[in-house]
Amino acid sequence: MSDVRYDVVVVGGGPGGSSSATFLSQAGLKVALFEREVFPRFHVGESLMPATMLLLEQMGVRREIEACGFQIKNGAMFFDEENGLQRTFYFLPGQQWPNYSYEVPRAEFDTILLDHARRSGASVFQPATVESVDFDGDGVTVRVSGAGAPPMVRARMLVDASGRSSFIATQLGERRRRPNLGKVALFAHFRGADRLSGKEEGNIRIYVVPDGWFWWIPLANDITSVGAVMHARTVRAWTGTADDLYASMIARCAPVAAGLARAERISVVHREANFAYVNTPIVGDRFVTVGDAVTFVDPIFSGGVYIALRTGQLAAEAIVRAFADGRFSARRFRAYQRRVERGVAPLFKFIHKYYEPAFFDLLMHPRNFLGMYEAVLNVLSGGSFIRFRWRTRLSLGLVFAIARINTWVRQRRGRPVDSRLEW
Numbered sequence: 001m002s003d004v005r006y007d008v009v010v011v012g013g014g015p016g017g018s019s020s021a022t023f024l025s026q027a028g029l030k031v032a033l034f035e036r037e038v039f040p041r042f043h044v045g046e047s048l049m050p051a052t053m054l055l056l057e058q059m060g061v062r063r064e065i066e067a068c069g070f071q072i073k074n075g076a077m078f079f080d081e082e083n084g085l086q087r088t089f090y091f092l093p094g095q096q097w098p099n100y101s102y103e104v105p106r107a108e109f110d111t112i113l114l115d116h117a118r119r120s121g122a123s124v125f126q127p128a129t130v131e132s133v134d135f136d137g138d139g140v141t142v143r144v145s146g147a148g149a150p151p152m153v154r155a156r157m158l159v160d161a162s163g164r165s166s167f168i169a170t171q172l173g174e175r176r177r178r179p180n181l182g183k184v185a186l187f188a189h190f191r192g193a194d195r196l197s198g199k200e201e202g203n204i205r206i207y208v209v210p211d212g213w214f215w216w217i218p219l220a221n222d223i224t225s226v227g228a229v230m231h232a233r234t235v236r237a238w239t240g241t242a243d244d245l246y247a248s249m250i251a252r253c254a255p256v257a258a259g260l261a262r263a264e265r266i267s268v269v270h271r272e273a274n275f276a277y278v279n280t281p282i283v284g285d286r287f288v289t290v291g292d293a294v295t296f297v298d299p300i301f302s303g304g305v306y307i308a309l310r311t312g313q314l315a316a317e318a319i320v321r322a323f324a325d326g327r328f329s330a331r332r333f334r335a336y337q338r339r340v341e342r343g344v345a346p347l348f349k350f351i352h353k354y355y356e357p358a359f360f361d362l363l364m365h366p367r368n369f370l371g372m373y374e375a376v377l378n379v380l381s382g383g384s385f386i387r388f389r390w391r392t393r394l395s396l397g398l399v400f401a402i403a404r405i406n407t408w409v410r411q412r413r414g415r416p417v418d419s420r421l422e423w
C-alpha cells in the first residue's frame, strides 16, 4: 500500500478541478490534483458568463485575470437569418456580479487557474493520468500513470473534474446521451475579422441559420473565434472534408461570411461532437463529480466554465463539511447533488426553449414587463446558481407562459413551432 496520502484527490485540472482544489486547499485540506495534459493546452469554451467574475473573486484570482488583457465582453448579440432580426443584450448593473465578463483563450485562462490552485496549496501533478480508482471503507486508492507522479496514492475523498472524459461515469456508472441533441461543432481562430468598436467590440455574436448556429467570439489581439454548430445529420450527409463543410457553413451565413471576408484563418478547424449527455452517478460514497463530469447540454449561452467553477466551489464546501463530521457516504453529498440540479435547471430549460421558434421570437422582442427582461438576463449571466429569488422565478414563469401563447398563435397562423432541436 502506498504511503502517499492526501485528504482529497482531484481528477482533472480544468476550471472545475482548479476551483475545487483551490477552495479545498484554502480550507486547509491536503489536496493532490492530477492533470493528464501539459498546460497550456487548447480547449473549447472561450466566452465567460458575468457571474464567473464573482467566482474568480472568491477564489482570489480575479485581479490576476483582470490584468491579463483579455477581451472584455459587455453583452451578447443575437441574429436570426430567417427574418434579419438582430438584438443586443447588455448585462445589467446592480447585480451581485459585475455587468461584464471576458472572452479568453482557454489555454492561458486554465493555466492561470491551475497555477492559482497550486499556489493555494494543492500538489499538482502534470502530465499525470488517473487510470483507476478503488473505493473502500476508509478511502480511495488512486492509480496514476505519468512521469513525475506517484503511481499510487491514498485519499479519503475524490473529486471527479475530468470534464467530458467523465471518469467516474465511465468507470462506475453510465453516460447517457440526451435525446435529440446530436450536434457537431466545427470552429477555428481568425486574424483580421471585422471588429466593432467601443462597448460593442467584445460582444459575443450568435447567428441563427436554418442549418444550425454560429458563435462569433472576439478575443484580444485581433483574434476571433468562429464556431458552426450543426445537427449531426448535416455532418453525416456531407461527403467532403470537415474543412470544406466548415467553409460551406460560413458561406451559407451572409453576415459571418462578410465579417470574415478579409480575415486569415490561423488555426486548424477543430471538431467537437456528441457533447450533450448526462452522467450518473453524480455523488457516491467518498466521491463527488463537478463541471462537465456531471453533465453538458449545449454551449449556446456560454455557461460551461461558470458551472464548472461554481460546482467546484459547492463540492469543496460539501467536502469540508464531510471532513468536519467524518462522514463521507453518498447520503452526505445528496444536498450538493440537489443544489447542482437546481442551479443548472433554469439554464437548461432556457437552452431547450431557445430552439423553439415561439420562444426565440420572444427573445428577439424583449419586453420589460413584470421583471421579465431582468429575469432573462439573470439566467444568461449565471444568476440561477447564486441566489434565485422568487420574483425572478415568477418572471421567468411568465416568459415561458407567453412563449406557450406564442406557440399557439404561430400554430393558428400555420408557422413552424417545432423545436429546432428535433431537426
Ligand SMILES: Cc1cc2nc3c(=O)[nH]c(=O)nc-3n(C[C@H](O)[C@H](O)[C@H](O)COP(=O)(O)OP(=O)(O)OC[C@H]3O[C@@H](n4cnc5c(N)ncnc54)[C@H](O)[C@@H]3O)c2cc1C
Residues within 6 Å of the ligand: 011, 012, 013, 014, 015, 016, 017, 034, 035, 036, 037, 043, 044, 045, 046, 047, 048, 049, 128, 129, 130, 131, 161, 162, 163, 164, 165, 167, 185, 272, 275, 290, 291, 292, 293, 296, 299, 301, 302, 303, 304, 305, 306, 308
Ligand atoms: C462546442 C463547445 C463550445 C463551448 N463553448 C463554451 C463557451 O463559450 N463558454 C463556456 O463557458 N463553456 C463553453 N463550453 C463548455 C466548456 O468547454 C466546458 O463546460 C468546461 O471546459 C468544463 O470545465 P471542466 O473543468 O468541467 O472540464 P475541462 O475543462 O474539460 O477539464 C477537464 C480536464 O480533465 C483532464 N482529464 C480528463 N481525464 C483525466 C484523467 N483520467 N486523469 C487526469 N486528467 C484528466 C483533461 O485533460 C482536462 O484538462 C463549450 C463546449 C463545447 C462542446
